[in-house]
Amino acid sequence: MKELVETAERPKRAFLAGIRDNNTTQEESARLTGELLSLAGTLGLEIAGQEIVRVRERHPRYGLGSGKAMELADKAAGLTADCIVFDMEISPSQQRNWEKLAGIPVVDRQELIIQIFLSRAKTREAELQAVLAELNYSLPRLSHKYIDLSRQRGGRYGTRGAGETRLETDRRYVVSRVRQMERELAEVCKQRAVQRQKRKKAAIPVCALVGYTNAGKSSLLNALTGADAFVEDKLFATLDPTSRRLETGDGRPLILTDTVGFIRRLPHALVDAFRSTLEEASGADLLVHVLDASDREAGRHYETTMTVLGEMGAGSIPMITALNKSDRLSPEEQEAAMSQYPGGIAVSAKTGAGLGALGRRIAGAFTPPI
Ligand SMILES: Nc1nc2c(ncn2[C@@H]2O[C@H](COP(=O)(O)OP(=O)(O)OP(=O)(O)O)[C@@H](O)[C@H]2O)c(=O)[nH]1
Ligand SMILES: [Mg+2]
Helix, strand or coil, X not given: CHHHHHHHHCCCEEEXXXXXXXXXXXXXXXXXXXXXXXXXXXCCCEEEEEEEEECCCCCCCCCCCHHHHHHHHHHHHHCCCCEEEECCCCCHHHHHHHHHXXXXXXXXXXXXXXXXXXXXXXXXXXXXXXXXXXXXXXXXXXXXXXXXXXXXXXXXXCCCCCCHHHHCCCHHHHHHHHXXXXXXXXXXXXXXXXXXXXXXXXXXXXXXXXXXXXXXXXXXXXXXXXCCCCCCCCCCCCCCCCEEEEECCCCCEEEEECCCCECCCCCXXXXXXXXXXXXXXXXXXXXXXXXXXXXXXXXXXXXXXXXXXXXXXXXXXXXXXEEECHHHCCHHHHHHHHHHCCCCEECCCCCCCCHXXXXXXXXXXXXXXX
C-alpha cells in the first residue's frame, strides 16, 4: 500500500523522442521538441532524457531501424523512464511495436495533448469532450499500455479520465461509451445553441478572442472587462469559454468571449470533440486574434490560428489582430511587429497599454450597428 501511494505521488519520468527524416529541417525539429517540452511541463512530467534520431527513410515497424530503436529503448530504460513520448503522431501498430520492445508505455503528441485536456477539464462539458476524444483515440489502440501522465486532475466532476479505458479491452464497450457520451454532449451543444440564439435575438453582437494557446486571451478578457477568467503560464489553461459584457464608450453592449487556444497539429479527435466549444468562435460577429508578439514563434502561431479558423468556417469573419505582451518588446521590436501585421494593435494585458485603443477598435467594428 505504501509503495502504491508513493508511486501515485511521484511525477512520471518521460523520455522524449523525435524522429527527423529528410523532410524535416533541424530548426523545425528543434521547435517541435521545444513545444513538446512545454506540453510535458504542463502535465508536470519529469524529463528523464531526450533524443532526436535522424533517419534517411521511415521504417514501417518503428519509424526507424530496429537497431537504433533498440538503442533508444535501452537508453530510456537506463534512465528509469516511465514512458517514452514521441514528438509526433505514431500509428497504432508502431505504438504496439514500441511498447513490446521497450516494455513501458509509449505515448505520442496527440495523446499528450488529450491528457492535458483531461487534466484541465473543470466542467461537465469539457470533461465529456476530453473523454470522448480519448475514447476515439483509444479505439484503434486497445492493446496500448495506458499511463496516467498527470499528477492532478480537474476532477470536480469525478473524471475517471485518462486511463479509463485501461482495463476496457472490449471494443464494443468503448463504442457504446462513445455513443452515450456523444448523446450527452449533443444535449450540452443544444443548450449552447439556445444561449447563442438568445443573444442573437437580443441583437447583442459577439466578439471572440481567439489565438494560440498561452497568447494571453484570458488575460485580455480580464483586463478589458474586469472578469476573472483563469490565467496560467501553461498550455490550455482555458477549456471552457467565459463570456462577459464589454461596455463600449457609446453605451451599446457587446459580448466578449474567451475561447480554447489552438496549437500546431491539434489532434483530430480533439477538434471533433471540442466542436461545440470552438463554435463560440465560428458563430462570432468579430474576432480578436490575440498573438504573443514576444514569442519567437509568433509568425507560426499566427499561421496555425488562421488555418484552424479557416477549417472551422470562421475564415471570413472580420478580424482585429492584437499584438499582446508588447511590454516585453523594445520600441523597435514593436514597430517591426506592427509592420509585419498591418492593422495590428500593440497591447499589453499586463500593463494595460493599448487596451483603450483596442476597445475603441472593437466598438468601432459595430458602428453602424450590425
Ligand atoms: N508579460 C506579459 N505576460 C502576459 C500578458 N498577457 C498574458 N500574459 C501571461 O501569459 C500567460 C498566459 O496567459 P493566458 O491569459 O492564460 O493565455 P491564454 O491565451 O488564455 O492561454 P490558454 O487558455 O492556455 O489558451 C500567463 O502567464 C499570463 O500572465 C502580457 O501582456 N504581458
Ligand atoms: Mg485562456
